Amino acid sequence: xxxxxxxxxxxxxxxxxxxxxxxxxxxxxxxxxxxxxxxxxxxxxxxxxxxxxxxxxxxxxxxxxxxxxxxxxxxxxxxxxxxxxxxxxxxxxxxxxxxxxxxxxxxxxxxxxxxxxxxxxxxxxxxxxxxxxxxxxxxxxxxxxxxxxxxxxxxxxxxxxxxxxxxxxxxxxxxxxxxxxxxxxxxxxxxxxxxxxxxxxxxxxxxxxxxxxxxxxxxxxxxxxxxxxxxxxxxxxxxxxxxxxxxxxxxxxxxxxxxxxxxxxxxxxxxxxxxxxxxxxxxxxxxxxxxxxxxxxxxxxxx
Numbered sequence: 192x193x194x195x196x197x198x199x200x201x202x203x204x205x206x207x208x209x210x211x212x213x214x215x216x217x218x219x220x221x222x223x224x225x226x227x228x229x230x231x232x233x234x235x236x237x238x239x240x241x242x243x244x245x246x247x248x249x250x251x252x253x254x255x256x257x258x259x260x261x262x263x264x265x266x267x268x269x270x271x272x273x274x275x276x277x278x279x280x281x282x283x284x285x286x287x288x289x290x291x292x293x294x295x296x297x298x299x300x301x302x303x304x305x306x307x308x309x310x311x312x313x314x315x316x317x318x319x320x321x322x323x324x325x326x327x328x329x330x331x332x333x334x335x336x337x338x339x340x341x342x343x344x345x346x347x348x349x350x351x352x353x354x355x356x357x358x359x360x361x362x363x364x365x366x367x368x369x370x371x372x373x374x375x376x377x378x379x380x381x382x383x384x385x386x387x388x389x390x391x392x393x394x395x396x397x398x399x400x401x402x403x404x405x406x407x408x409x410x411x412x413x414x415x416x417x418x419x420x421x422x423x424x425x426x427x428x429x430x431x432x433x434x435x436x437x438x439x440x441x442x443x444x445x446x447x448x449x450x451x452x453x454x455x456x457x458x459x460x461x462x463x464x465x466x467x468x469x470x471x472x473x474x475x476x477x478x479x480x481x482x483x484x485x486x487x488x489x490x491x492x493x494x
Contacts, residue, residue, distance in 0.1 A: 192314060192315050192472065192473040193310040193311055193312070193313065193314060193315060194223050194224065194278040194279060194310070194311045194313045194314070194315050195276055195277055195278055195279070195308045195309060195310055195311060195315075196220045196221050196222075196223075196277060196278065196279040196280060196308070196309060196311060197218060197219075197220050197277060197280060197303065197306035197307060197308055197309070198220065198306060198307030198308060198309045199220070199306055199307060200217060200218060200219045200220070200306070201217070201218050201302050201303075201305050201306040202215070202216065202217045202218075203215075203216055203290060203292070203298070203302055204216065204290060205290030205291060205292045205400075206290065206291060206395040206400070207263075207264065207286065207287075207288030207289070207290060207291060207394075207395050208252070208264050208288070208291035208294070208377070208393065208395050208396055208400060208401070209251070209252060209263060209264060209288060209391075209392045209393055209394060209395065209396075210263075210286065210287060210288045210394060210395060211394030211395035212286050212288070212395070213286075214284055214285060214286040214288055214289070214290045215284070215285045215286075216282065216283065216284050216289065216290055217282070217283040218280060218281070218282055218283075218302065218303070218306060219280070219281040219282075219283065220279075220280075220281070220309070221279035221280050221281045222279060222311075223278075223279060223311040223312060223313040224279070224313055225279045226240060226241065226242065226278070226279060226437060227240070227241035227242075227269070227272060227277075227278075227279070227280045227282065227434075228240050228241065228280070228281055228282065229241060229255065229262045229265070229282045229283075229284060230281060230282065230283045230284070231260045231262065231284060231285075231287070232283050232284065232285050233284075233285045233286060234260050237257065237258050237259075237260040238257065238258075239255050239256065239257040239258075239260060239261070239262055240255075240257065241255060241265065241269060241282075241434070241435060241437075242435055242436070242437040243435050243436060243437065243455075243458045243459060243462050244462075245257050246435055246455050246458070246459075247261070248451075248452050248455050248456070249263075249451055249452060249455075250450055250451060250452050251387075251392060251451070252264040252265075252266065252451065253265050253266040253269075253428075253431065253432055253435070253451050253454075253455070255435075260287075261287055262284060262287055262288065262289065263287060263288050263289075264288050264289050264291065265289050265431070266427075266428050266431030266432055266451070267289070267291075267294075267295065267296045267299060267377075267427065267428075267431060268282070268289050268296070268299050268431070269430075269431040269432070269434040269435065270296045270299075270368070270372075270427050270428070270430040270431030270434065271296040271299035271300045271302075271303060271373070271431075272299075272303065272434060273430055273431070273433075273434040273439065274296070274300065274363075274365050274368035274369065274373070274430070275300065275303045275304075275308065275365060276308070276315075276365060276439075277303065277308060278311075278315060279311065291377075291395060291396075291400040291401075292400065293376065293399065293400055294376035294377045294399075294400040294401045294402070295373060295374050295375055295376045295377075295416075295424070295427070296368075296372070296373045296374075296375075296427055296431075297369075297373040297374045300368075300369055300373050314472040314473070315439070315472065315473070316438050316470050316471070316472055317438060317439050317440065317441050317470070317471050317472070317473075318436055318438045318439070318440045318441065318442075318461070318468050318469075318470060319337075319441040319442070319468060319469050319470075319471045320335055320336065320337045320338065320440065320441060320442030320443075320461075320467065320468050321337060321466075321467055321468055321469060322337070322464075322466070322467040322468075323335065323336040323337070323467075324336075324457065324460050324461060324464060324467055325457070326453055326456045326457045326460060328453070330448065331447060331448040331449050331450070331453055332445075332446070332447045332448075332449065332453075333444065333445070333446045333447070333449040333453050333454060333457050334444070334445045334457075335440075335442045335443065335444050335445075335457065335461065336442060336443050336445075337442060337443070338441060338442045338443035339441060340362060340363065340441060341362075341363035341433075341439065341440050341441060341442065341444075342360070342361065342362050342363065342442075342443045342444065343359075343360070343361045343363070343426050343429055343430070343443075343444045343445075343446065344358070344359075344360045344361075344443070344444070344445045344446070345358065345359050345360075345361070345422055345425050345426045345429065345445075345446045345447075345449075346358045346422070346446070346447050346448065347421060347422050347425055347448055348448055349421075351380070351404065352407055353404050353407070353408060353409060354404070354421050357419045357421055357422035358422060359419060359422045359423055359425075359426055361426050363430065368430070371423065372423050372424075372426055372427045372430070373427070374416045374417070375416065375417060375420045375421075375423035375424040375426075375427050376400070376401055376402050376416065376420065376424060377400075377401050377402070377424055377428075378401055378402035378403070378404060378420070378421055378424060379393065379396060379401055379402075379403060379404065380403075380404045381403055381404065381405050381406075381410065382406075384396070398410060398411045398412070402415065402420060402421070425446070425449075425450075428450075428451065428454075429444065429446055429449070429454055432451060432454035432455065432458065433454065433458065435455075435458060436458055436461065436462070438470070441471070442468075
């Protein structure tokens with residue numbers, strides 16, 4: 192239950208999902224109690240802390256901003272960092288977006304596994320939810336309530352035969368994330384591509400980094416990695432967004448057709464409602480964090 196950083200620096204590059212630009216990224220060890228920090232190397236090393244104070248509300252990706260500099264589509268990387276229990280990390284980029292790689296969190300998990308981890312001389316601190324909080328708008332909702340571990344229940348509904356209604360319940364741990372969620376890719380509809388690209392979005396999207404949905408089928412030749420890959424990716428997104436609380440959370444989250452914007456609103460509600468939570472360590476909490484053992488339920492259907 193100590194804070195952790197990575198053992199050695201690692202590097203990768205790839206196209207940005209929305210920008211379409213090739214981005215180079217480096218992950219470096221960071222000192223204890225420093226948190227996760229993005230650095231825009233192309234803008235004179237502007238630092239962008241990965242926490243709720245720097246989130247810009249957005250529907251299609253999570254965006255962080257500081258001193259006029261932004262970094263977008265951070266959610267898949269942040270989900271992997273959270274799952275691997277990395278508390279302190281420096282992330283250097285030479286552009287305004289995290290590389291999409293294959294559209295899931297699995298390449299980032301592999302990168303962090305390659306980097307290794309090292310414990311630091313500070314106890315890990317958690318946000319323990321004490322009172323329920325909720326946000327809802329236009330038939331969409333997200334709520335958090337007390338719990339001794341981080342749990343997520345998610346339901347999505349799309350008026351499309353490929354997705355329709357899907358639900359998933361998830362208990363967070365490193366191995367559960369790797370087995371159940373990490374390979375689930377972001378997805379989009381082919382019919383929306385032109386409109387998005389006219390707005391400068393989805394410029395780098397393709398079947399190489401997203402599940403592309405046609406009128407009545409998935410257009411990726413290899414099909415889906417999980418039979419319910421869509422809702423699993425929504426849970427992955429939520430985990431990445433909640434990592435922007437800055438500390439791991441002990442609480443049960445229930446999401447109904449929510450997205451990045453609603454996640455950000457609930458995170459702000461949590462931060463502002465300080466009587467609804469407390470900061471604890473494993474040694475001082477009356478109910479220390481529960482670690483769930485992985486199951487075979489979420490193994491990918493294909494490699």
